[in-house]
Amino acid sequence: IPYTFKDISLLDNRSFIAGQWVTSSTLETFPVYDPEDNEKVCDVADLGRDDTRKAVVAAQEAFKTFKNTSHRERRWLMRRWADMIKENKEDLAAICTLELGKPFSESLVTVKYGTDFLDWFEGAIERQYGETIPAAKSENRIFTIRQPQGVVAAITPWNSPIAMVTRKVGAAIAAGNTVVCKPAPETSLCAIAVAKLFERAGGPPGVFNIVTSSVKKAAEVGQELTSNPFVRHLSFTGSTAVGRFLHAECAKSFKKTSMELGGNAPFIVFGDAKIDRAVEGLISSKFRSSGQTCVCANRIFIHSSIIEIFASVLQKRLGETFRYGSVWDKNVNFGPLYSNKALEKIHAQIKDALEKGGKILGGGKEPSENDGPNFFPPTIITGAKTSMLFMEQETFGPLAFLVPFDTDEEVIALANDTDVGLAAYFYTENISRVWKVSEALETGMVGVRVGLISACEQPFGGIKNSGTGREGGREALDEYTEVKSITVGV
Ligand code: ADP
DSSP states (O other): OOOOOGGGGGGOOOEEEEEEEOTTTOOOOOEEETTTTTTTEEEEEEHHHHHHHHHHHHHHHHHHHHTTTTTHHHHHHHHHHEEEEEEEHHHHHHHHHHHHOOOOHHHHHHHHHHHHHHHHHHHHHHTTOEEEEOOOOTTTTEEEEEESSSSEEEESSSTTHHHIIIIIHHHHHTTTTTTEEEEEEGGGGHHHHHHHHHHHHHHOTTSEEEOOOOOOHHHHHHHHHOOTTEEEEEEESOOOOHHHHHHHHHHHOEEEEEOOOOOOEEEEOOTSSSSHHHHHHHHHHHGGGGGSSSSSSSEEEETTTHHHHHHHHHHHHHHHHOOSSSSTTTTTOOOOOOOOHHHHHHHHHHHHHHHHOEEEEEOOOOOOOOTTOOOOOOEEESSTTSGHHHHHHHOOOSSEEEEEEEEHHHHHHHHHHHSEEEEEEESOOOOHHHHHHHHHHHHHHEEESOOOOOTTTBBBBETTTTTTOSSSTTTTTTTGGGEEEEEEOO
């Protein structure tokens, strides 16, 4: 690759249990591929159920002392860890580019987003306040404290591989818990590097454990994490189908869960919107990371009075915004999809749309021979109908289906006509509509006249089948603590 690592030791293929870098006890491995050319990057330790149990036991052991650390100690740990990630941001971005095919410039953004969470949690640690409660009995005094839960299991996805680890693991550790993290097989190397920096920052053994596993072994790792009584909380980001299964398994032993699952974000442009501004918002929401985030716009509703002009401005701006080529070129800002599986889904949605009368308007780029095996250019589909596949199935790729609408009532009903509710976006210049529509949309997050809504200071999460719990924001550490009420007789 055209990149020289400053610290090549960050690139490791082992798991991390009880402060030790380990291979699988069965010596099994699985391959990680570079999505830019489908070449193998390396083999990674493939751990199963027994190794997972060892990691949970290590985390439980570490919890016995870690739960008693002062918030000052944890705060310094968070500070050093964040600083180390910042110092090594280019190497981390390179690992992300290598295993996910993200353009290097975008990988740097995801590393920054990942560190933002650690900065935020560091500040939040000292603000874990309790309450004093006026007691009904005059001889009693009641107050509350927040305590860590114990071992937290974190199962993370591939699409934002640094931030998804720090957002879960960072919050859990900041609150005084210990963690077993199972990263997505596609992006194990990123999670390993983040754990290496935790170790170097002075993170005690067993506080942050990494169990890498293949797609094949994910289920047995999941079985251990959902059934082991030491695990008190499962934090998962991924598909609704897997999340539903894990949530149900956790219910058997009343583990708390944080479930950040799929979305199907509506993006509404009302007739009074500023078209240029809405187009810019759509480009960031729909096409960033090649459309591979759970908050990407998926169902795009444009008022019928402006849909034609909107489509042509969008097409023009796509051509001006994205630059293509090697993902290592710092000017390139649009990369391939993470796998062939993603490409197949896109082709299926296009075929379905064309059969139902949709038309391909194209995007910013004509296909060329230099495009790698998993590349798909930004593409607009006009004449989209609500009977098409994309309405019920997250595209997770750079395809924008434009659907016309006429009235506010109609579009709000369409936007809410889905079993998921993560993010929604809309553009209007009318203040009354800002309030009415924000309140009417059935999602955990709404972007009004913005296309990018993810930030460490904001509670991130969904409703309906998009899951439970919030990550980031003031809620971040609450998610990983229990409230204890203490009644004192005076
Ligand atoms: P995606 O389709 O985006 O990969 P998944 O929900 O399949 O989403 O994967 C998200 C995370 O969940 C990954 O780390 C994956 O390995 C893990 N995973 C998938 N199936 C299971 C399972 N049965 N038990 C535990 N983890 C799982």
